[in-house]
Amino acid sequence: MPSYLQASLVAGMVAAASVTCSSQGYGASTAAGVNPRGQVLSLSCAGCHGTDGKSASIIPSIYGKSAEYIESALKDFKSGARVSTVMARHAKGYSDEEIHLIAEYFGSVGKKTGKTGGRK
Amino acid sequence: MSSISRRDFNKLLLAGSAGVAFGVFGSGSQGFAAQKRVVVIGGGFGGAATAKYLKKLDPSITVTLVEPKAAYATCPFSNWVLADLRTMPQITQTYSALAHRHGIKVIGDTATAIDPVKGTVTLKGGRTLGYDRLVVSPGIDFKWSAIEGYSQALAESKMPHAYQAGVQTQLLHKQLHAMKDGGTVLICPPANPFRCPPGPYERASLVAHYLKKKKPNSKVIILDPKEKFSKQGLFTKGWQRLYPGMIEWRGATTGGKILSVDGAAMTVKTDLGEVKGDVINIIPPQKAGQIAFTAGLTDESGWCPVNPMSFESTIHKNIHVIGDACKAGAMPKSGFAASSQGKVAAAAIVMLLRGQEPAPPSLVNTCYSLVGTDYGISVAGVYQFTANGIVEIPGSGGLTPIDASDDQLAQEAMFAEGWYTNIVRDIWG
Numbered sequence: 431m432p433s434y435l436q437a438s439l440v441a442g443m444v445a446a447a448s449v450t451c452s453s454q455g456y457g458a459s460t461a462a463g464v465n466p467r468g469q470v471l472s473l474s475c476a477g478c479h480g481t482d483g484k485s486a487s488i489i490p491s492i493y494g495k496s497a498e499y500i501e502s503a504l505k506d507f508k509s510g511a512r513v514s515t516v517m518a519r520h521a522k523g524y525s526d527e528e529i530h531l532i533a534e535y536f537g538s539v540g541k542k543t544g545k546t547g548g549r550k
Numbered sequence: 551m552s553s554i555s556r557r558d559f560n561k562l563l564l565a566g567s568a569g570v571a572f573g574v575f576g577s578g579s580q581g582f583a584a585q586k587r588v589v590v591i592g593g594g595f596g597g598a599a600t601a602k603y604l605k606k607l608d609p610s611i612t613v614t615l616v617e618p619k620a621a622y623a624t625c626p627f628s629n630w631v632l633a634d635l636r637t638m639p640q641i642t643q644t645y646s647a648l649a650h651r652h653g654i655k656v657i658g659d660t661a662t663a664i665d666p667v668k669g670t671v672t673l674k675g676g677r678t679l680g681y682d683r684l685v686v687s688p689g690i691d692f693k694w695s696a697i698e699g700y701s702q703a704l705a706e707s708k709m710p711h712a713y714q715a716g717v718q719t720q721l722l723h724k725q726l727h728a729m730k731d732g733g734t735v736l737i738c739p740p741a742n743p744f745r746c747p748p749g750p751y752e753r754a755s756l757v758a759h760y761l762k763k764k765k766p767n768s769k770v771i772i773l774d775p776k777e778k779f780s781k782q783g784l785f786t787k788g789w790q791r792l793y794p795g796m797i798e799w800r801g802a803t804t805g806g807k808i809l810s811v812d813g814a815a816m817t818v819k820t821d822l823g824e825v826k827g828d829v830i831n832i833i834p835p836q837k838a839g840q841i842a843f844t845a846g847l848t849d850e851s852g853w854c855p856v857n858p859m860s861f862e863s864t865i866h867k868n869i870h871v872i873g874d875a876c877k878a879g880a881m882p883k884s885g886f887a888a889s890s891q892g893k894v895a896a897a898a899i900v901m902l903l904r905g906q907e908p909a910p911p912s913l914v915n916t917c918y919s920l921v922g923t924d925y926g927i928s929v930a931g932v933y934q935f936t937a938n939g940i941v942e943i944p945g946s947g948g949l950t951p952i953d954a955s956d957d958q959l960a961q962e963a964m965f966a967e968g969w970y971t972n973i974v975r976d977i978w979g
């Protein structure tokens with residue numbers, strides 16, 4: 431692997447590891463304790479489920495669901511225990527650890543109050 | 551595959567948490583008194599998503615979005631417009647929420663030059679904007695001279711591409727509606743890579759949907775320089791079920807390769823002879839949007855090489871290129887992919903402006919295609935960054951199963967609509 435990629439990946443992992451100290455460092459709109467890696471993983475979900483997981487359509491909302499619920503739903507999609515059209519194909523792209531981070535992120539977004547949760 | 555494996559990844563993660571002082575990350579935004587400025591060129595799927603998420607992730611950044619159009623018609627669902635399943639206003643987005651709700655400075659102008667050394671963008675209207683980081687998401691331009699007899703003037707009069715939505719969509723719509731029953735519609739996609747790989751085939755489906763209802767003796771012929779195409783098995787099965795005998799696909803070895811076109815005679819010449827069309831939709835070969843060339847951001851491929859960690863150009867520092875214009879490995883050129891890249895770039899820029907390293911990217915795509923009103927199919931992908939660039943995560947993603955039940959297909963059609971509603975709100979809402 432080219433060394434610049436290696437270097438930036440290592441640095442990236444270090445940033446990802448800063449779970450416990452990311453609150454000031456990562457921006458005014460992220461809640462205290464938000465893991466940047468969890469956030470980056472979770473931003474993708476909005477492409478179908480809406481900003482912060484708030485759906486305005488037939489696609490289910492993630493917003494407001496508990497971390498436990500999201501984690502078990504994603505794991506069930508991944509294993510096939512829960513039948514889906516497209517979710518299994520997505521869930522299979524994430525390790526259990528990543529699923530945990532995504533669940534933690536949406537669990538915390540739903541609990542936030544104030545104007546940082548996106549529209550309405 | 552010589553990628554960084556998940557095990558290595560975890561090892562690095564552990565090494566990082568054990569060995570690095572957390573204090574580095576504690577400096578916070580107050581440490582940077584000077585307002586950071588990010589300029590975004592292009593208010594499409596990539597640029598608008600980046601602008602919105604930059605503000606969402608760090609409201610202290612001054613974000614300026616440069617886009618000449620006051621109203622942006624999305625290519626997604628423009629094929630639905632051709633079949634009267636949507637109207638143009640229903641697929642048109644504006645910038646008022648970005649400007650008024652999210653505090654983005656929206657400038658209705660075109661970027662004409664970038665100075666990567668000084669860090670400035672020059673606009674057609676004469677203004678110059680300074681930036682700390684620049685995001686370039688200009689979409690595509692067409693290679694007008696790639697096909698003999700074809701030109702921009704011909705595209706704007708007789709042979710629309712309808713591959714940038716708006717007046718082009720309306721022109722093709724008008725031609726389809728004016729065509730007599732029993733007519734032939736030619737759809738001529740380019741070779742790879744191009745914007746929205748399933749786009750021409752969804753178009754063939756929805757044109758057939760319209761013709762079946764209104765002009766049932768007509769047909770669609772696809773003249774394709776490729777040997778295979780996106781979601782081919784699913785499309786072919788859908789065409790047989792919904793539009794038997796109406797859609798004919800000719801590939802590279804069966805007369806699909808276009809040599810020239812004749813606008814006066816309304817014919818297309820292929821290596822196996824001439825084909826006459828009543829409506830001719832030429833989708834020409836493509837390259838990155840003009841400003842990417844002007845700014846020297848492209849390589850010999852005609853697209854822009856980037857570092858997938860942050861989508862920063864590997865040619866010019868502090869400039870990030872996203873969306874159709876960039877080279878994103880295994881990711882297709884789609885609106886979903888452009889917005890996913892925009893979010894990764896936004897998150898990375900927030901970190902980089904603080905002198906920190908970005909978190910590893912997470913990239914996703916889902917492309918729905920409508921074959922008929924209750925008949926949706928999709929392709930999904932989850933991607934990771936490895937030494938081989940951006941690759942699909944093995945075992946993930948893929949297509950709607952070829953033996954999907956009618957219920958599943960109907961559900962996917964509903965999810966396609968749900969996807970559109972949510973993604974345009976996520977980006978422009």
Ligand SMILES: Cc1cc2nc3c(=O)[nH]c(=O)nc-3n(C[C@H](O)[C@H](O)[C@H](O)COP(=O)(O)OP(=O)(O)OC[C@H]3O[C@@H](n4cnc5c(N)ncnc54)[C@H](O)[C@@H]3O)c2cc1C
Nearest residue numbers: 592594595596625626661688689746873874883884885886
């Ligand atoms: C028929 C069709 C159907 C499609 N369906 C889907 C679908 O279902 N799902 C999906 O995900 N994708 C779909 N796509 C693909 C999608 O439209 C593109 O991939 C997406 O638009 C790419 O986003 P972008 O930001 O790179 O470019 P664009 O969305 O094209 O945005 C570029 C913007 O930059 C502006 N611009 C260009 N140059 C300058 C400049 N110099 N200064 C200022 N502004 C500038 C342009 O005016 C434009 O608004 C479809 C495409 C087509 C053609």
